[in-house]
Amino acid sequence: MSIKASELILNPDGSIYHLNLKPEDIGDTIIFVGDQDRVSLVTKHFDNIDFETQKREFKTHTGTYKDKRITVISTGIGTDNIDIVLNELDALVNINFDTRTVNDKLKNLDIIRIGxxxxxxxxxxxxxxxxxxxxxxxxxxxxxxxxxxxxxxxxxxxxxxxxxxxxxxxxxxxxxxxxxxxxxxxxxxxxxxxxxxxxxxxxxxxxxxxxxxxxxxxxxxxxxxxxxxxxxxxxxxxxxxxxxxxxxxxxxxxxxxxxxxxxxxxxxxxxxxxxxxxxxxxxxxxx
Structure with missing residues (x-):
């Protein structure tokens, strides 16, 4: 059964609603920071940054550190924001946005909070x-x-x-x-x-x-x-x-x-x- 548009909300460009991300924009290792300014404090250590975006308090950089693709996201403050970020990250890797159905094979992320x-x-x-x-x-x-x-x-x-x-x-x-x-x-x-x-x-x-x-x-x-x-x-x-x-x-x-x-x-x-x-x-x- 497909997930309703009111439950899985996508932007006109096909990205997930709050994070403004598409599945190809993130790595399998995700670093959470609270403060938007702390994203660049992490990614300044990266060998390169190949993707950047921001919507509201959710700022995202994805790049490579020692051959490992890592995404850094600012979550803002509080578990209400965490509810948004984690559900949308999971949707990015485990839901097909075209068919609005859950993938048969689920992907697991490594999530690391630096707070x-x-x-x-x-x-x-x-x-x-x-x-x-x-x-x-x-x-x-x-x-x-x-x-x-x-x-x-x-x-x-x-x-x-x-x-x-x-x-x-x-x-x-x-x-x-x-x-x-x-x-x-x-x-x-x-x-x-x-x-x-x-x-x-x-x-x-x-x-x-x-x-x-x-x-x-x-x-x-x-x-x-x-x-x-x-x-x-x-x-x-x-x-x-x-x-x-x-x-x-x-x-x-x-x-x-x-x-x-x-x-x-x-x-x-x-x-x-x-x-x-x-x-x-x-x-x-x-x-």
Missing amino acids: TSGSIQKDIPVDSFLISSHAIDFNGMLHAYQTETIANPELEDAFVTQTNWDSNKAKPIIVEGSKELIDKFKSNKTHHGITATANGFYGPQGRVLRLPLNNPDLNSKIDSFNSNGLRVTNLEMETSGIYGLAKLLGHKAISLNAIIANRTTGDFSTNPTETIERLITYTLERI
């Missing part, structure tokens, strides 16, 4: 690197999909119990990253732990400017969570969406975090650009 994050553990310092072994979804986006096959009920129930999670909020879903990619990128330079994905930067991550918080103690409850040695190490706004949708769609994903703030000590990096550049170099060397 910034704030640590909530004292022993994970500013300017370090952290790999998300798991991601915990606080924002509820994944509840739109059938997540039974990717969830971790025992770990989720332990988190809800230990943090006394508010039943009025979306139930947390915990998803593992790709073990294959994690093994490839881990080293003595990387910390590891559960990344918490919030649905905002201020209140949802426990920051107070003028508005009081619904649960002022939530961050301290989150950073004290421990289940068989697994703990929540950092806060950001995209990883759970990447891990959840990638796993549901059959792709491999890893989130690499440049720690530019420590929420427990109150420290912030004096040179976050340098830390991000080091993480970019580290990532490309291991791809």
